[in-house]
Amino acid sequence: MTSEILVNVTPMETRVALVENGAVQEVYIERSQTRGIVGNIYKGKVVRVLPGMQAAFVDIGLERAAFIHASDIDHDRTDHESHKPIQSLVREGQALVVQVIKDPIGTKGARLTTALSIPSRYLVFMPASNHIGVSQRIDGEEERDRLKKLVDHTKTLEEIEQGGFILRTAAEGVGEGEIRSDMNYLKRVFRVLQERMTENEPATMIYEDLPLFLRVARDMIRVDVEKIRIDSKETFVKVQDFVTKYTPEVVDLFEYYPGERPVFDLFAVEDEISRALSRKVELKSGGYLIIDQTEAMTTIDVNTGAFVGHRNLEETIFKTNLEAVSAICRQLRLRNLGGIIILDFIDMEDEEHRRQVHRMLEKHLERDHAKSKVTGVSELGLVEMTRKRTRESLEHVLTENCSVCQGKGRQKTAQTICYEVFREILREERAYNNDQYLVLASQSVVDRLLDEESSNVADLEEFIGKPIRFQVEPMYTQEQFDVILQ
Template sequence: MNSEILVNVTPMETRVAVVENGAVQELYMERAQTRGIVGNVYRGKVVRVLPGMQAAFVDIGLDRAAFIHASDIDQSRGENDAHKPIQSLVREGQSITVQVIKDPIGTKGARLTTHLSIPSRYLVYMPDTNHIGVSQRIDGDEERDRLRTLVTKVKADEEIEKGGYILRTAAEGIGEAEIQSDLNYLKRVFRVLGERIKEIEGPAIIYEDLPLYLRVARDLVRADVEKIRIDSKETFTKVIDFVRKYTPEVEPVFEYYPGERPIFDLFSVEDEIGRALGRKVDLKSGGYLIIDQTEAMTTVDVNTGAFVGHRNLEETIFKTNLEAVTSIVRQLRLRNLGGIIIIDFIDMEDSEHQRQVLRMLEKYLEKDHAKSKVTGVSELGLVEMTRKRTRESLEHMLTETCGVCNGRGRVKSAQTVCYEVFREILREERAYNTDQYLVLASQEVVDRLLDEESSNVADLEDFIGKPIRFQVEPMYTQEQFDVILQ
């Protein structure tokens, strides 16, 4: 699998596209005014303790208070303390050092933990434990044991007593020098962090994760990445300085892109972003997906569409579902959909077909950087899964609630609004005395009142004994109207 990473930088925002085999698989965006805060460490102040929810709200200096659950608070004073009530762990007004593990999403504040973790290129440092773990993506017991032994040795050589580490996927195959460099970097970072914790009362930020273009150099350089192209000379220079300091071996992967053609046009990334905001995703066979994102969950409906197959209906359904799997996993990554996801595959009678589709879904999800879990097929034939959500989805980042339909995705029909107009006139007639009525409404509603509803208008005028006039208001939406007494 050949991968390229495209980095588009403007003063307003940084955008990163991960392209695998010529197709965009993931998108990352960071806007100067609304940078993500996952990974940031804050000195916060507890503003409210909620025993009923076993949680607390913490002021970390943002518009909305952040949220921390009792399970995310350090309770490392023995196993018997594992289920302490929240009121025994924190109190209102208390200063607390926390790290953001989930960005504010929608109306929800940021999610916090007191279990700090500081990442570097190959390692994640965790000051509250002495455990040495290895990424599940690193295969082979021999390599996993070698890496654990390396970290243990370097820790002893550097006389680092406190803290545990997780070896990241990028650590596969590295040697002692790289481990030593990362350990020393993390030691320096945590020393500075410790000093700031002592100095600052809060609420205030005390450690900020790297900007997106540097996180690309730290987190996204893998063995299968052939090139990382950056279209800003200034940003390219900063990235190269960072790489030469911490990971000089990956410098050849980076390349400045000076082309006249916008970098996101190289692989039609802009078109992909536009399509990723739509509900319908076409499959090559003629089938299609319908993806609906709601507050509670995301639903994916698979349809055969124009695909009729060549042998029989069961084969058509099976092939459509198999093709849908690859598209669904790609869309989950591209749109950064998280939380509960319900997939309604086309019903398959053959249990072996069901098993193959489920197995293929799990296999493709292994390539996804976000942790996911498929719980199987429900009694209704729906595939239920979860995908870890740490940041806003593409839709939430790039769109806002429609001011016309208020997020319903539907508007009242012109006929419905006409009947509301009639009811409003009757209501006004009972309450007030007037000579005539003027109705202000949208073009569509006025056209219908003067055409299809003209006989009803005439009947209403006879009933109330007064004339009704209509006037188009170009700025009104289809649901808006006013009835004016004259």
């Protein structure tokens, strides 16, 4: 598998697309006015302790107070020990150094932890721990042991007594020089951080994670990445300076793209982003997915659609479900869907078919950078899964609730509104004594009142003994109307 990374930069935003085998798999968007804050470290101030929730609200200088749970403060316990109560860990008014682990999403504030971690190319430094860990994506036991010993040895050489390290996936195969360089960088960053912890006032940021175009160089380069194209000369120079200083071995991967065609047009990224905002995803076989995001969860429904197969119904269902697995895993990454996700596959009678679909799902999720947990396929064809969510989904970044339907995605029919108009006129007639009524409504509602509902209007006029006039208000939505007494 070969991968390319495309970086599109404008003064307003930076967009990054990860392309695998010619297909867009992931899209990242960072806008200048609303940069994500995951990874940022703040000197916060505890503003409220909630014993019932075992949590606290912390002011870190944002519009909404951030949230920290007792489990994200009490890191010294072992897994079978219970957490200390939140009241014994923090108190109102206390200064607390915290790191953001989840961006504010919807109406929820940012999620925090006191277990600080500072990433570099190969390592993650954890000031409050002495543990040395290795990324789960590095498989070989021999390589894992080598890396642990290498870090332990380098840590002694550099006289780093405080803090632990996690070796990132990119560290596979690297030598002592690269590890030592990373440790020195992290040491310098932490020294500055310690000074700011002491000097800064509460509710201020003391460490900001790198902007998106530099995080590409630090976090997204894997063995299969062949090229990283950047369409801004200024940004390309900044990235080259950063990479030359910290990760010179990957400097040749970066390329300035001066082409006349926008870089995102090379792999139809713009089209993919537009399609990722649609509920419906077409499958090559003729089947399709329906994806619905709600506050509580995301549901993905698999349908055979026009696919009728060539052998029998069970085989058709099985093939559609297998094709759907690949499409679902791609959509999870492309749309950055997180939290609880329910996959509704087409019912399969054959137990072996259910097992194969489950195995295929787990295999495809291995390439996903976000952690996920998956249950087996139930008899009803349902799979429950969770996918770690640290930032807003693509839909939430690029769209907002419709001002007309308020996010319902549906509106009342013109017929329904006509009957509401009739009820409102009867209500007004009982309360007031008027000579006539004027109804202001949308074009579709007035058209129906004068056509299909005209006999009902005549009956109503006869019943109340008053004339009713209608007037189109072009700015009214279909659900808006006014009954004016005259």
